[in-house]
Amino acid sequence: MSEFTIKDKTAIAGLGETQYYKRGAAPVSEFRLALEAIQRAADDAGIPVTAIDGIASYSNDRNDSIRVATALGLPELRFTNMFWGGGGGGGSGAIGNAAAAIVAGFATCVVVYRALAQGQFGRFGATPSMRTISGPIAYTWPYGMSTPAQWIALRTRRFMYDHHITQDPLAAIAMACYHHAQSNPRAIMYGRPLTRQAYDDSRWIVEPFHLYDCCLENDGAAAVIVTSADRARDLKQKPVYIMASAQGSDFRQGAAAENGPDYATSNFKTLAPRLYAMAGIEPRDVDVAQVYENFTGAVMTSIVEHGFCRPDEVMDFCTFENLTAPNGKLPINTSGGNLAECYMHGLELIIEAARQVRGTSTCQVKDAEISMVVSGPMVAPVSDLILRR
Amino acid sequence: MASNENTESKTYLPAGMPAPEPTRDGLDREFWEAAKRHELVVQKCNSCGTFQFAPEWICHKCHTLDLKWHRVSGAGRIYSWERVWHPAHPALKSACPYIVVVVELPDAANVRMVGNLLGNPKIDVAFDAEVEAIFEDHPEGFTLIQWQIAPR
């Protein structure tokens, strides 16, 4: 094994979540939610919160690391890191960065967190009302193409055209997420199952995305504690080992005005081979996956780019039966995910991936050993993660 | 009915959308100035001939800084499209649905541009359909590049 790997050298030792709220419904401030989630993750790990000496986040988290460290009275902050890019692209990467910091000796115990309170701040899905705009957005916004739903719909449409794909896989992905949320009392959509009829009848946001193809927007906070594998073995919970993480982007995926050369990619064609190589496994070894659903179309292309099926097999592979626990070929988003549990920018997906390894999911895959996370498809940069028992 | 079928409006989308301005560093000034003259231009590398859109300060292929603006015919081909039903911007509240297209420019190595497809927003658009650029002048003093199905 190469000396230069994080493989199995670190583990997730603590998981913390606040209650998840509907958008704008959090009764306390976003910063306080972040503190509560971090405290809960430390409690879950069985460590004092002051044992944290590193902080990693992503998506331009508003809750500054130094403010968090100060509020919690951390004696010594040794690592502070932000994964570049918006959306959920950096979720797995933040865990990977935490692991790398520990392997490098920068820090010994790193917390990754995400907090959102959209009543206090703005919505993600709305376009700010600016009178004039310049640069990359000037080539799209004046045409009413300004939201992630709109750019991901364009790319999904092309992928569907190229590979003769109907609405069925998108519906199956949405229904799988909602199905799993029905077993998860924490989920915003708990008690609200989704039928195919209701999916088909729901309003279009932008074709080919119905309302139910689009992520929620929520309030809450989540936190994950990463530490060395050795230390994790002495802590309260069964360690969830970090096998591998990859981050980055394919060739020129930042080209503005829809000029990424590989147009309909989820942006994992270069990451997935590196991820599997670091983990030393193949797609068939993965027991369960949490795939960031900004929109169902990007889940579909992520499943393809992680090698679970070829593009021409999507119609057969991406079915409700295959994507649901406990017996599907690749159960995805087993807590309900961004579509039906909570939109915590995908950190809740990483928590669910760890629960699957611990054996504590509300939709537990039997004997799940290897658990994958895919963060932020169709944005750039993106990241992914493999955890194991 | 969608307001983009409103005969009073000469623009596809209603007034109140954000107006494009050249970047202050001058990178894309010529693109917007050319549009006002009803000319469509994209970047072309003086050294290796690579086309680029959106503009950059450097050729991504050969890394020269020697780039020029190259006028193209305005012929395009639909690479992808979508019909938008949810108004993400307040100005669009009565304008949905409308159609957004991604258009390839075959005479510039298939670089792509985003625009609207003029005409009935309820039609289904054919992939690879041939389109032509239409210059849509706005009273605020800028010009957008729009697209319409090319006459056969």
Ligand SMILES: [Zn+2]
């Ligand atoms: Zn060049």
